[in-house]
Amino acid sequence: MTLKEEIASRRVAESEGLNPPHSSKEHATSLLVETPDGETWLLPWSHFVFGRHKEVGDRERLVLTFVAHEVALNGLNLGAIIPEVVHQRLERLRAAPGKYLKSSGNEAFIEQIQVRSLAEQKVLG
Numbered sequence: 001m002t003l004k005e006e007i008a009s010r011r012v013a014e015s016e017g018l019n020p021p022h023s024s025k026e027h028a029t030s031l032l033v034e035t036p037d038g039e040t041w042l043l044p045w046s047h048f049v050f051g052r053h054k055e056v057g058d059r060e061r062l063v064l065t066f067v068a069h070e071v072a073l074n075g076l077n078l079g080a081i082i083p084e085v086v087h088q089r090l091e092r093l094r095a096a097p098g099k100y101l102k103s104s105g106n107e108a109f110i111e112q113i114q115v116r117s118l119a120e121q122k123v124l125g
Contacts, residue, residue: 021096021110022081024089031064033071033115034094041115043069045088053079059111068119074112076101081108 033041047067054061060078064071064085073081073093084090095113096104 021075021094022084022090022108023092024084025091026089028089028091031071031090032092033113034092035113035115036095039115041069041071043071048085048088051082051085053082065118068117070116070118072112072114072116073110075108075110076104077106077108078110079108080106 029045031041031043031045033043035041043066049065049067051065052061052063056074059074059076062073062078062081064073071093075095081090093110093113095110098111101109101111
């Protein structure tokens with residue numbers, strides 16, 4: 001790898017930390033979820049059924065259930081996202097690299113994100 005390619009690669013990695021793990025807008029019609037394995041999910045808010053938030057040790061878990069899928073978030077300060085969910089303003093979610101945890105302050109920090117098909121859960125369950 002050349003020095004120029006190395007610098008470009010590091011800039012991309014650093015810019016990922018500058019993008020917040022969630023974003024909102026006044027009238028979000030869908031929720032875009034980016035998983036660590038490179039998948040992108042587009043879930044319409046019109047299919048939102050309910051959400052559940054709880055503390056798990058020193059972390060938090062927020063589960064958003066849609067008609068056919070469940071989005072599970074693990075992290076810190078996830079309660080800060082709840083008003084965005086309630087008013088369906090949440091537009092985008094993704095996990096952030098762990099090295100940015102300390103700089104997140106009181107903001108929501110998503111360590112892990114997983115999207116599961118509810119149909120698959122019934123078959124496996």
